Amino acid sequence: MSDGGRRGSREASFSVAMHNRTRSARAAIRGRLDTAYEGQRPDPPEESYLRPTDQPVPLSDLERFLERLREHQVGYHLVAGAEELAELMANQIYAKRGRKALLDNRGVMLQCRLLGGLRQRLLDVIVEAVGAGLAADQADFGITPCEGLIAETGTIVLAADDRPTLQVSLLPGRHFVVAREAQLVVDLATWMATHPGNGRHHILLSGPSRTADIEKQVVIGVHGPWKVSLFILRDGWEQR
Amino acid sequence: MQASIFIPCLIDRFLPEIGRSTVRLLEALGVTVSYDPRQTCCGQPAFNAGHPEEAVHLARRMLQIFDGEHPVVSPSGSCVAMVRTMYGLLDLPEEDLRRWNKLRANLFELSEFLVRDDLIGGLVARRQGRAVIHHSCHHLRHTGGRIPLLSVLEKVAGIEIIESPEAQACCGFGGIFSAKLPELSKAIGTARLDAMLAHDPDYIVLADAGCILHLRGLLSGRPGNAKPPVIHYAQLLADPDLGAGGTP
Amino acid sequence: MSGLRDTVQTKLADAGLQEALGRALASSNAKLETALSELDDVPALKDAAAEIRRHAVGRMWQLLETFEARLRDAGTTVLWARDATDVRRYIAEICSVHKVSKTVLSKTMVGEELGLEQSIKDAGSSVIQSDVGERIIQLAQQSPSHIILPCIHLRAADVGKILHERGRMPYSEDPAELSRGLGKSLRQHFLGAHMGVSGANFLVAETGNIVCVENEGNIRMGYSVPPVHVVVTGVEKILPTLADARLLLALLPRLATGQRATCYTSILGPAPLPGQSRYVILVDNGRSDLFGAGPCRDLLHCIRCGACLNVCPVYQRVGGHAYGWTYPGPIGTAMASMLAPDEAVESLSLCTLCGACSEVCPVRIPLDRLILLGRATARARRKASEVRQERRALRWFRRAMSGRVRYRMSDWGHRLGLAWWGGRVAAMQEKLGWRGERAAPEPAPQLFRTWWSGRRKRGDLK
Numbered sequence: 014m015s016d017g018g019r020r021g022s023r024e025a026s027f028s029v030a031m032h033n034r035t036r037s038a039r040a041a042i043r044g045r046l047d048t049a050y051e052g053q054r055p056d057p058p059e060e061s062y063l064r065p066t067d068q069p070v071p072l073s074d075l076e077r078f079l080e081r082l083r084e085h086q087v088g089y090h091l092v093a094g095a096e097e098l099a100e101l102m103a104n105q106i107y108a109k110r111g112r113k114a115l116l117d118n119r120g121v122m123l124q125c126r127l128l129g130g131l132r133q134r135l136l137d138v139i140v141e142a143v144g145a146g147l148a149a150d151q152a153d154f155g156i157t158p159c160e161g162l163i164a165e166t167g168t169i170v171l172a173a174d175d176r177p178t179l180q181v182s183l184l185p186g187r188h189f190v191v192a193r194e195a196q197l198v199v200d201l202a203t204w205m206a207t208h209p210g211n212g213r214h215h216i217l218l219s220g221p222s223r224t225a226d227i228e229k230q231v232v233i234g235v236h237g238p239w240k241v242s243l244f245i246l247r248d249g250w251e252q253r
Numbered sequence: 254m255q256a257s258i259f260i261p262c263l264i265d266r267f268l269p270e271i272g273r274s275t276v277r278l279l280e281a282l283g284v285t286v287s288y289d290p291r292q293t294c295c296g297q298p299a300f301n302a303g304h305p306e307e308a309v310h311l312a313r314r315m316l317q318i319f320d321g322e323h324p325v326v327s328p329s330g331s332c333v334a335m336v337r338t339m340y341g342l343l344d345l346p347e348e349d350l351r352r353w354n355k356l357r358a359n360l361f362e363l364s365e366f367l368v369r370d371d372l373i374g375g376l377v378a379r380r381q382g383r384a385v386i387h388h389s390c391h392h393l394r395h396t397g398g399r400i401p402l403l404s405v406l407e408k409v410a411g412i413e414i415i416e417s418p419e420a421q422a423c424c425g426f427g428g429i430f431s432a433k434l435p436e437l438s439k440a441i442g443t444a445r446l447d448a449m450l451a452h453d454p455d456y457i458v459l460a461d462a463g464c465i466l467h468l469r470g471l472l473s474g475r476p477g478n479a480k481p482p483v484i485h486y487a488q489l490l491a492d493p494d495l496g497a498g499g500t501p
Numbered sequence: 502m503s504g505l506r507d508t509v510q511t512k513l514a515d516a517g518l519q520e521a522l523g524r525a526l527a528s529s530n531a532k533l534e535t536a537l538s539e540l541d542d543v544p545a546l547k548d549a550a551a552e553i554r555r556h557a558v559g560r561m562w563q564l565l566e567t568f569e570a571r572l573r574d575a576g577t578t579v580l581w582a583r584d585a586t587d588v589r590r591y592i593a594e595i596c597s598v599h600k601v602s603k604t605v606l607s608k609t610m611v612g613e614e615l616g617l618e619q620s621i622k623d624a625g626s627s628v629i630q631s632d633v634g635e636r637i638i639q640l641a642q643q644s645p646s647h648i649i650l651p652c653i654h655l656r657a658a659d660v661g662k663i664l665h666e667r668g669r670m671p672y673s674e675d676p677a678e679l680s681r682g683l684g685k686s687l688r689q690h691f692l693g694a695h696m697g698v699s700g701a702n703f704l705v706a707e708t709g710n711i712v713c714v715e716n717e718g719n720i721r722m723g724y725s726v727p728p729v730h731v732v733v734t735g736v737e738k739i740l741p742t743l744a745d746a747r748l749l750l751a752l753l754p755r756l757a758t759g760q761r762a763t764c765y766t767s768i769l770g771p772a773p774l775p776g777q778s779r780y781v782i783l784v785d786n787g788r789s790d791l792f793g794a795g796p797c798r799d800l801l802h803c804i805r806c807g808a809c810l811n812v813c814p815v816y817q818r819v820g821g822h823a824y825g826w827t828y829p830g831p832i833g834t835a836m837a838s839m840l841a842p843d844e845a846v847e848s849l850s851l852c853t854l855c856g857a858c859s860e861v862c863p864v865r866i867p868l869d870r871l872i873l874l875g876r877a878t879a880r881a882r883r884k885a886s887e888v889r890q891e892r893r894a895l896r897w898f899r900r901a902m903s904g905r906v907r908y909r910m911s912d913w914g915h916r917l918g919l920a921w922w923g924g925r926v927a928a929m930q931e932k933l934g935w936r937g938e939r940a941a942p943e944p945a946p947q948l949f950r951t952w953w954s955g956r957r958k959r960g961d962l963k
Contacts, residue, residue: 027578031594038581042736042785046562049793081761150692166762175775179725183718201747212575212709214774217766222718224684225758226634226650227676228521228657229528235633235684236691237718237765262902265949266912267942272949290950293902299895301854303876307895311902342796342874390855423814427853434850435934437509441814441853442939470939 074164074197081167085220086233088242091194094253098244099130102189105242106131106154109187111138115152117173117181118142121191121246122158149180155238156189157182160215161208162245165200169243170208171216179214188221188238193246255285256366259319259327262294263462270494271462274487275328275363281491282372291318297335300343302429309343312336316345316352325356328363328487330392331461336360338395362392363487364401364460376408378490382455383413385481387445387468388421389461402460402486409489415452419445426467442471450481457483505823505847512819521656522820529650529811532759533861539761540751550752551865553745554802561792561801564706564739565783571709572781575772582784585615588733589623591782596624599729599778601695605687607720608632609700610648610805611735611784614827621698629690631719633680636687640667646821646829649757649807654820687719697723701734702753702804703746709771711781712746714753716764724769724779732781737788737801743768749804752863756806787840797871800836802864809858809868815851824848831858831868838875838882846882849875916944 082089092098106114114135116128131140141147149155157178161170169190173179182188198204201217222237233239256279260272279286296311315336319325327333337360340353367373384406392398399421406414425431425441446468449457457472459465462485469483488495512518537543557564569579582588595601604626606618618639621628630639634651638644641663645651652660658674665672670682699720703712711732713720724730740746746768754760773779791797810816810830821829826845828836837848849872858868880888901911918926930936 027594027598031580031591034587034590035580035582038583038587038785041583042581042783042789043562045785045789046792049789049798085764150688168762176725176777179721179774183721183725201750202744205743205747212770212772214770215768216721217762217768218764219760219762219766220764222716223764224633224680224717226632226637226652227655227660227679229525229650229653230657230676232677232680235680235717235719236631236687236722260949262908266915266944269945269947269949269952273952276953288950288953290954291905293904293908294898296899299899301873301876302891302895303849303873303880304892304895305877307892307899310899314903338870339873342870390853390857394856394860421857423853423855423857425814425853427855430850430853432933432935434506434509435939436506436513437815437818438853439934439939440513440818466942467939470935470942473940474938 074199075194078162078164078167078197081164082243085167087167087169087220088240090242090244091247092244092250093247094250095125095127095130096253098125098191098246099127099134102127102156102244103131103134106135106138111135111154111187113139113147113152114141114154114156115147115149115181115185116140116142117155117157117178120158121193122156125191125246125250127156127191143177143181149177149184152181152185154187154189155181155183155185156191159190159192159196161204162192162197163199163201163204163217164197167219168201169218170204171218172213173216174213182216182218183237186234186238187240187242190218190241190243191246192243193250194248254283255287255323257287257289257319257321257323257325259292259325259332259360260288261327261329261332261462263466264329267466268462268485270492271328271485271487274485274491275326278367278487278491279326282367282376284372287323289318295332295335297332297339298428300335300339305343309345312340312343312345313349316340316349316356319356319360320352324366325360326363326366327360328485329461330362330389330396330398331463333360333362334391334395362396362398362401364392364398364405365396368401368404373405373408376490378409380409380412380456380489383415383452384456384458384489385449385452385454386414386416386420387424387449387457387459387464389459389464390423392460393421398460405486405490406458412489415454417448417452419448424464424468426463428463431467438467439471442467446471454481456489457481458486458489459483460486505850508823508825509819512823517656517659518654518820519818521654521659522817525650525653526811526817529759533756533808533811536755536759536761540755546748546752547863547865550749550863551802553740553748554804554864557740557745558737558792558798558801561736561739564741565736567706568704568709568739569783571706571771575709575770577771577773577779577781580780580782582782582786584786585620588615588617588782588784589620591780592617592620592731593624595729595731595780596621596626596696599695601626601729603690603694604628604696604698605631605690605694605719605723605727607697607699607715607723608635608651609733610827611700611733611786612698613645614786615733615784617698617733626696629687629694631687631691631723633683633717636683637663640664644822647807647810648805648828648830648832654822684717691722691726694727696729696731697727698731698733699723701732701738703749704734704739705741705743705746706739707742710743710746711769712750713767713769714750714763714765715767716758716760718765721765721767724767724774728777730773730777730779732779733784734781735788736783736785749863753804753806756808756861756863790839791836794839796867796874797839799866800832800871802866803832804864806863808861808863812857812861814853814855814857819851824851831872832866835866835868835871835875838879843882846879849879912944912948919944
């Protein structure tokens with residue numbers, strides 16, 4: 014990783030031969046597809062094909078979402094305000110003997126001054142924001158905000174624009190997510206409708222890393238975090 | 254009502270009791286049955302083995318024989334599916350395509366025909382004991398035969414119908430598959446048979462001739478005497494040789 | 502044919518394989534049921550999914566052009582590959598430009614198809630398969646036997662032995678210990694890798710997104726850590742919009758693993774991450790042939806969920822290796838006549854035509870019908886003597902069935918044969934497996950047609 018910058022930032026100087034190769038491959042593939050159309054261009058796109066609406070939600074969105082989280086083995090806490098959030102999170106980090114916590118310090122995290130709140134309560138734990146020098150693979154806790162919560166599938170939407178930020182929710186063994194109750198929507202369609210593609214990287218997170226590759230037996234915690242906890246700030250948290 | 258019956262070659266030769274039960278059942282329901290003795294095979298064996306040009310010949314023959322106006326009824330979902338669906342993949346001349354389009358709309362698998370317009374209505378048959386169902390694949394998936402079959406079996410009083418979730422799993426017959434890879438075919442069939450025998454049935458009820466021959470063969474190859482008959486559902490309703498009961 | 506028949510017998514006799522397959526598939530299919538029961542209207546959802554794929558594949562080229570432009574404008578290099586050779590060259594070039602000597606590879610079927618692992622090695626880089634199942638397969642020097650569960654043919658004890666012998670791990674039979682142990686040992690490889698290579702589930706034309714579905718986190722590792730990220734994917738993965746992907750995402754994980762959503766669904770933006778180079782290699786490798794092959798175009802609709810394998814009565818018994826090439830199970834068999842190497846064309850016989858695959862398919866590919874068509878197409882590539890023999894028998898059968906008299910004669914012939922040449926008939930029955938433990942059917946004493954005409958004569962008929 015140390016020499017990653019050099020490798021990655023170096024301008025890709027592809028040889029002329031490769032440029033020619035991809036150009037001729039492109040033309041060949043296009044030609045074969047065109048031939049298959051037998052001279053006829055395909056139908057213009059019909060936009061009217063069936064898109065079933067998602068089923069109605071029997072429970073309230075929040076109840077349903079929490080039920081899903083339990084099924085997906087995601088821990089959750091409903092918290093009333095910033096103080097309670099910092100207190101609860103600090104207690105958990107302390108209880109699990111955390112040594113180093115890395116924060117993706119954006120949005121709601123700044124609003125509730127979580128970095129300061131944790132540092133104040135955890136004097137012998139290193140608590141850093143991304144970019145301050147703590148590498149994600151050294152941290153045992155990664156703490157991130159999120160972009161949305163989806164009730165139907167019990168999904169947390171994460172977003173990131175660079176590798177260091179992506180790594181906060183991936184490399185540490187425990188991942189804490191901070192969300193606002195208002196971020197909860199019924200389904201992915203609703204979320205997508207309110208969050209038009211803005212070229213960012215999104216991750217739909219529905220549980221801790223797992224595998225069932227051996228005898229189909231589910232094993233939690235492989236490459237990604239083996240513990241995910243969600244802290245939901247209840248509506249009206251700004252006043253508390 | 255009049256209906257023409259299509260009795261596929263396997264039934265004609267090896268399982269005529271299915272044909273006889275079909276006739277008895279239809280007649281008991283007031284249907285006037287006709288049978289064209291020119292009929293033989295729909296061409297499925299050749300088509301399934303990957304030789305469509307051999308199948309075309311028999312398909313054209315079928316289409317010419319069954320070019321009448323009456324509905325055509327057959328106790329084999331597999332052969333009905335061949336005609337209805339697979340003929341569409343054959344290279345048929347124009348006049349036969351026209352016949353195919355007519356026959357396709359006019360050809361019914363027996364259970365499908367019976368529940369259509371509630372023909373079976375007030376029929377009551379009587380048997381005793383327990384019947385385990387095995388859904389024959391083509392009957393189940395190509396002619397949508399599950400509900401029709403269950404509705405028909407509902408008419409049999411005094412019998413307990415057992416339909417376990419694996420009733421929809423293939424028995425491993427597969428036509429030419431049974432001879433090309435016999436060990437595999439038998440392994441699949443043996444497992445199905447074991448699962449069905451675990452219910453200690455008095456009858457094993459199927460909907461297609463191929464699976465019946467396969468499972469009967471496997472069952473008779475087993476040691477022991479007390480073996481339930483492997484039968485077509487039409488027999489459960491109308492085969493007098495199956496012991497007391499059947500359609501009054 | 503005997504080749505395939507022998508292979509099948511070996512698989513049936515392999516108690517370990519039978520145990521492993523039995524256990525894993527029972528669990529898969531039970532989960533599938535539960536996952537689908539949660540949906541309101543599965544048939545309608547499948548109809549919509551099929552329609553989306555039909556539209557996307559139907560105007561594949563236009564969508565690919567849009568997708569390419571989105572990525573290019575955002576700074577991602579898009580490369581086109583006709584076949585494995587093109588891919589090899591690109592990989593070699595990328596490795597040389599970026600001085601790559603350590604690569605982590607996430608499980609990809611397209612990669613399996615192209616021999617991607619070897620291409621990366623040949624480009625001078627070490628390569629570590631990062632998916633737990635694929636890593637086991639790599640250490641065992643085998644090939645995957647399922648399109649989403651690569652080591653489904655192995656029991657935990659087998660895996661324990663492989664990891665102990667080849668992976669320097671303490672022996673264990675506990676899937677949790679084994680999986681976590683592998684995860685731990687793979688961690689250093691991720692952190693030290695120069696290049697991450699992965700596949701893709703969907704490519705979104707309108708927004709230039711690349712969607713990757715996974716549970717373990719190895720794909721996320723592959724694009725979040727190394728400075729170079731390469732996506733190798735088939736051209737057919739294209740979709741018009743993110744909304745289309747969303748709809749398919751309701752079905753894919755449910756059908757694949759029985760989950761309502763996988764743990765991680767990455768929706769990558771069109772631009773590479775800062776400080777990272779990204780290459781997207783769009784691979785044809787026979788797909789345009791399928792595109793031009795009439796009804797076979799439907800095969801391009803496949804979203805690789807693997808459900809058709811899980812429900813297939815043949816796959817359940819013989820596992821993926823019996824098929825002899827990259828794609829096992831119904832989807833593989835349906836593609837075999839066009840895409841499999843000659844020696845794997847026989848795998849077209851590995852199908853009972855039960856149609857369970859077509860029934861489960863989320864995008865409604867008529868797999869059983871395409872397998873049937875494939876059997877006809879494949880004749881040209883099979884051993885000529887076997888095809889001739891088959892054809893002779895079927896021609897004889899066709900003639901016997903071509904008229905009333907001939908039909909009668911064939912019936913008499915059958916009966917006479919049984920009476921006079923009992924020994925020969927028995928030998929034939931033995932060979933075809935209709936003897937002994939599966940008794941051959943006897944011709945009935947009276948044909949149906951005989952009964953019918955007798956009945957008419959007697960005047961039974963009303």
